[in-house]
Amino acid sequence: MKMGARLLAMTLVCAAMSSSAVADGFFLTADAGALVYSNTETLSYWGVEFTNPGAIDIGGGYRFTPNFGVEAGHTIIGDSDTSTIGFIGTSETLKSSVNHFAFVGTLPIGYRFGLFGKLGLARTTIDYSNSGVGLYESASGSQTNLMLGFGWEYNFNRHWQVHAQYENFGTTNVGPIISNGVVLGGTGGDIGMSLFSVGGMYSF
Numbered sequence: 001m002k003m004g005a006r007l008l009a010m011t012l013v014c015a016a017m018s019s020s021a022v023a024d025g026f027f028l029t030a031d032a033g034a035l036v037y038s039n040t041e042t043l044s045y046w047g048v049e050f051t052n053p054g055a056i057d058i059g060g061g062y063r064f065t066p067n068f069g070v071e072a073g074h075t076i077i078g079d080s081d082t083s084t085i086g087f088i089g090t091s092e093t094l095k096s097s098v099n100h101f102a103f104v105g106t107l108p109i110g111y112r113f114g115l116f117g118k119l120g121l122a123r124t125t126i127d128y129s130n131s132g133v134g135l136y137e138s139a140s141g142s143q144t145n146l147m148l149g150f151g152w153e154y155n156f157n158r159h160w161q162v163h164a165q166y167e168n169f170g171t172t173n174v175g176p177i178i179s180n181g182v183v184l185g186g187t188g189g190d191i192g193m194s195l196f197s198v199g200g201m202y203s204f
Contacts, residue, residue: 024063026204027071031057031165033197035077040094042189043128043139043174044082050094053078055195059100063203067106071118074099075195090132098169098193099123100147112156118149122169126191128177139177139188145170153201161201169193 033055040050059073075098082092102120109115123144130137151165175188 024066024069024203026060026062027069027201028060029058029071029073029199029201031163031197031199033057033195033199035075035096036192036194036196037080037094038192038194039171039189040080040191042187043094043177043191044092045090045130045137046082046092048082050080050082050092053080055197057195057197057199061104067108069104070102071104072099072101090130090135092128092130094126094128096124096126096193098125098195100167100169102147102149106153112154114153114155116151116153116163116165118147118165118167120147121145122147124169124172124193126172126174126193128174135180137177137179139175141172141174141188141191143170143172145172159203161203162199163201164198165196167195167197169195 034052035055036052037050041047044050055075055077057073057075059071061069061071063069077096080094100120100122102118104116104118106114106116121144125142126140128139147167147169149165149167151163153161153163155161171190171192173188173190177184177187
């Protein structure tokens with residue numbers, strides 16, 4: 001993460017001295033993709049991984065120049081479960097969300113294409129629940145992490161753009177697990193969250 005942050009910082013500086021087809025000023029973004037969890041087996045009653053859910057990211061920001069700006073966004077994430085539903089009637093679920101703020105720099109490749117990098121902060125929240133016959137378990141965690149991202153873009157004109165991107169929101173400590181009102185010491189874990197998405201941007 002430290003090396004990635006240095007590389008992104010260099011990208012942001014270089015981008016500020018470049019030119020592209022994108023207009024400066026305010027912009028709106030909308031993306032759809034898949035959230036990828038890691039280390040979720042540390043929460044599961046059965047020790048298995050949770051599924052990777054779909055996600056929608058909406059946001060906006062301001063470009064101080066056509067190649068350097070800031071953005072803020074909110075990621076709406078679908079519920080995730082394990083493949084063990086049906087065992088003794090249990091049902092495990094992860095619910096999560098992300099809010100982020102980042103600096104964005106763009107390096108043009110020609111006039112229409114570009115590569116961009118993001119460096120900022122992400123506020124993540126994760127809630128775990130497991131219910132069944134005579135059993136209810138829960139755990140939660142919320143954390144502010146360093147956020148890194150990068151992607152590719154194509155500009156149709158000075159207003160409309162499409163892009164594909166990867167964003168890493170760091171890890172969130174979730175736990176300990178509370179089982180039927182009893183705190184289970186030493187349970188839970190650091191859950192990683194990253195997002196692969198495609199979407200578009202409109203610049204005013």
